Amino acid sequence: MALLSIVTILPFILMIVASFTDEKDLILNGYRFFISNISFDAYIYLINQYEIIVRAYGVSILVTVVGTVASLVLTTMLAYPMSRRDFKYKNTLAFVVFFTMLFSGGIVPSYMLWSRVFGITDSYLALILPNLLMPAFHVLLVRNYYQTSIPHDLIESGQIDGASEFKIFFRIMFPLSIPVVATIGLFTALAYWNDWINALYYISSPKYFGIQNLLIRLMNNIQFLRSSEGSALIGAGSVELPSTAIRMAMGVAGLLPILILFPFTQKYLIKGVLSVR
Amino acid sequence: MFKKIRLQSRSKATFSLFLLAVPGLIYLLINNYLPMFGVFIAFKDIDYVKGLFGSDWSGFKNFEFLFRTNDAWIMTRNTILYNLAFIFIGTIVAIIIAIFLYELKNKLATKLFQSSILFPNLVSMVIVSYLVYAFLASDSGLINLSILRSLGIEEINWYAESKYWPYILTVTYLWKTAGYTSIVYFAFIAGIDKSYYEAAKIDGAGKLRQIFSVTLPLLKPAVILMVLLAVGRIFNSDFGLFYQVPLNSGALYSTTQTIDTYVYRALMQMNDIGMSAAAGFYQSVVGLVLVLIANKLVKRADPDNALF
Numbered sequence: 001m002a003l004l005s006i007v008t009i010l011p012f013i014l015m016i017v018a019s020f021t022d023e024k025d026l027i028l029n030g031y032r033f034f035i036s037n038i039s040f041d042a043y044i045y046l047i048n049q050y051e052i053i054v055r056a057y058g059v060s061i062l063v064t065v066v067g068t069v070a071s072l073v074l075t076t077m078l079a080y081p082m083s084r085r086d087f088k089y090k091n092t093l094a095f096v097v098f099f100t101m102l103f104s105g106g107i108v109p110s111y112m113l114w115s116r117v118f119g120i121t122d123s124y125l126a127l128i129l130p131n132l133l134m135p136a137f138h139v140l141l142v143r144n145y146y147q148t149s150i151p152h153d154l155i156e157s158g159q160i161d162g163a164s165e166f167k168i169f170f171r172i173m174f175p176l177s178i179p180v181v182a183t184i185g186l187f188t189a190l191a192y193w194n195d196w197i198n199a200l201y202y203i204s205s206p207k208y209f210g211i212q213n214l215l216i217r218l219m220n221n222i223q224f225l226r227s228s229e230g231s232a233l234i235g236a237g238s239v240e241l242p243s244t245a246i247r248m249a250m251g252v253a254g255l256l257p258i259l260i261l262f263p264f265t266q267k268y269l270i271k272g273v274l275s276v277r
Numbered sequence: 278m279f280k281k282i283r284l285q286s287r288s289k290a291t292f293s294l295f296l297l298a299v300p301g302l303i304y305l306l307i308n309n310y311l312p313m314f315g316v317f318i319a320f321k322d323i324d325y326v327k328g329l330f331g332s333d334w335s336g337f338k339n340f341e342f343l344f345r346t347n348d349a350w351i352m353t354r355n356t357i358l359y360n361l362a363f364i365f366i367g368t369i370v371a372i373i374i375a376i377f378l379y380e381l382k383n384k385l386a387t388k389l390f391q392s393s394i395l396f397p398n399l400v401s402m403v404i405v406s407y408l409v410y411a412f413l414a415s416d417s418g419l420i421n422l423s424i425l426r427s428l429g430i431e432e433i434n435w436y437a438e439s440k441y442w443p444y445i446l447t448v449t450y451l452w453k454t455a456g457y458t459s460i461v462y463f464a465f466i467a468g469i470d471k472s473y474y475e476a477a478k479i480d481g482a483g484k485l486r487q488i489f490s491v492t493l494p495l496l497k498p499a500v501i502l503m504v505l506l507a508v509g510r511i512f513n514s515d516f517g518l519f520y521q522v523p524l525n526s527g528a529l530y531s532t533t534q535t536i537d538t539y540v541y542r543a544l545m546q547m548n549d550i551g552m553s554a555a556a557g558f559y560q561s562v563v564g565l566v567l568v569l570i571a572n573k574l575v576k577r578a579d580p581d582n583a584l585f
Contacts, residue, residue, distance in 0.1 A: 004374065005393040008452065011408040012396075014419060018411055078301025081294040088291050093298060100309040103565045106557030107540050108550060109315020112329065113307070134304050165293035194401035197516060201545065212403045219406065219524065244417050251407035258399050266392050269399075273457060274464045 012255065019043070019249035042249035052214065053253065060210035063127045064192040071188045072181055074134045075142055080169055082139070083146035084155070094143075100136045111201055126202035127210065132191055138184045145180040146173065183272040186265055193257070215254050218247060316561070319554035339551035340559070348539060352556075356535040359519075360511045362447050363454075364504055370451055371458035372496065376488060378459065379466045391463075394456030402517025409449060409522050436524055439532040446533065450518055458503075465499040466492060498579045505578075509571035512536060512564045536560045 017033055019042050046053060082093045110130065120126040150173065158168040196212035203209065209217065322335040343349050374394065381387045397405075412419045413435035421432040435441060473491045482490060514535040523533045534542075536556060543553035 002390070004377075005390050008394050008397060008456070011411065011452075014411050015408055074301045074304060077297045081298045084294060087294050089295065089298075093302075096302070096305065100305060102568050103313065104309065104561050105312030105315050106554065106561050108318055108544055108554040108557050109312035110308075111544065112315060112318065113311055116329075118307075129308070131308065133308070134301055136305075136309075139301065159290075165290050166297070169297060190399060194399075194403075196401065196403055196521075200541075212401050215403045215407065216521065219403075219410070244414070247407070248411065251404060254404055254407075255400060262392070262396060262399065266395075269395065270391065270460060273395075273460045 015248050015251050015255070019245055019252045021245055039245070042243075042245035045246050046249050046253065053211075053250075055207065056209055056211045056214040059124075059127070059208060060193060060212070063124065063195075063210060064189050066124075067128045067132060067192040068185055068189045070128070071133050071138075072185055075138050075184065076174065076177055076181065077169070078134070079139050079142035080146060080173055082143045083150075085152065094140075097136045097139050107201075115202060121202045122205050122208060124208065127195070127198050127208065128192075130198050130202070132188070132195060132198070135188075135191075138188070141184060142177070142180050145177070149180075150176055182268050186268050187272055190258075211254050215250055218250055316554075316558050318550065319558040321551075323550045323554075335551070339555040343552050343555045343559070346552075348534070349556075351531060352534045352536050352539045355519075355532065356514050356537075357511055359443070359446065359450075359514065359535065360507070362443075363450055364507045364511075366447065367451060367454065367458060368500060368504060370455045371462050372493075372500070374455060374459035375462035375466055376492060378463055380484070391456070391460060395460065396456070397453045398457045402515070402521045405449060405453060405517075406521045406524060409445070410524070413445070436526045437528045439529045442523060442529055442532045446518060446522065449522060450515070453518075461503070462496070462499065465496055469495050501578050502575060505571045505575045509568035510564065511567060512560050514538075516541065 014033065020038050020040070078093070078097070081087050082090050082097070084090060114126070114130050115121045118125075120129060154172055154176075155168055158172050163171070194212060196210070196216060199209060199213045200216075203213070206214075206217065318329065319339055320334060320336060321329075321332045322338065323329065324332045327333075378387055378390060381390070410418070413421075415421060415432065415434045415436065418435070420435075425432050433441070435445075469492065473495070474487055477487045477491050514537050516537045519533050519535045520538045520541065523529045526533075536559075540553050540557045540560070543549045543556065
């Protein structure tokens, strides 16, 4: 078991070690687990390029925060009526939500709709709206939570006190949803942070790149420059030629937020996985 | 008994509740239901000048073109075979890990190991592509330089040889998802009544025998459920795994092209809306049929666990 854990972590260690390795060493000896010459060059280079990186982080953070908050609001607002036994349309809603998990129109109509009809290409909306904003699965999870964990008496007492349905939701249900909201909030935030596919479809201007898409561009850039046709165009782009250690350092930079937040969120993540059951 | 006094009438309450649901419903309409109507695109010969609605109908022409190409066969074969491998090997590995975890006495160790095997699931496929690159880069990767070179074997240009990628992608996929799946199976195992194990122990069964006679048989319903659900999704694939990890290398298409990557490339790179829409429609319809069949089978095996 311990062996397995080590094997699982191995690739990360490799990447981290490589980012601290002297560039010449990397080219001569390739990646290794033990460094002979520690060098911070890669990170110094990155710090000098801070504008691009900070911008990418900023975009990722903005999209993650806005997307997650919007998602939580939308999800809970839809799940709550579905959870009420006395709501006339609860079964219709359940079907409407569930059916989207069975059949999808496909990428082409989606793409046409978002880019042509709503015109969100090259905007922050393109990073937030398509697909990730309200997963049907989360709606069902929250509904089940409301059905099983929140006693109907609370709602009744609210009704007796004369509160409107809106008040009941925002004053009573919302504060009580913290556990389930924490879980799906985590999953949603993770999904937004890791998303690069929306940008692949809808973004062409680098200023909207999050950290993931920046990493993709960097990886491609090197591929591009390796071929002989590409080398004639060195210096034409705004992103300079990153070397291997720098690329690994960027990878570490992309990994860092998850690495740091993981110990704190682990409990909720595992609970979330189990709640699938 | 007292009649409940409502200060808000029933119909007003229903209306208010419905209003709460409206934003979410609007989103579902835009994001999920409107595109469903867009399946007609696959049956048209789209001309941007004439627009989506003005373009001529082409019947099944797009589908004819699609299935005449070699691509259709390759992408379908790849998608299905990879998924079968993932389901089969993935389930076995996940169960083994789950059993090991269950047998651990040390709570701290269990938590630690669960964290470390779950961690790969949290990083994006882009990071994974970087990690794979650290191993497979042709001039500086770990495998070529440190392993092959020291063994005297000639270096391999990994990103140009398609034959290795089924193994590479399967290992990568397992590395990323086994932890997550094993936690799900762990929960199932933890739900097994301990008295079964005690009864087996009284009958003289050792640890290994207990696993084969108690744990595995009692896991069967869970495995059937998970496998059937996965089979329902056999026409889908992880886009990041098949597009980004191979670094979008054309030389590898024969073993890395799946239906999802084909739809993307046909739409965004080849600008062939007809083929892309046809492939997407093909995937959605077959996917729906498979999920319905899978659900029927699950209902027969274990009615409580069916999706609907």
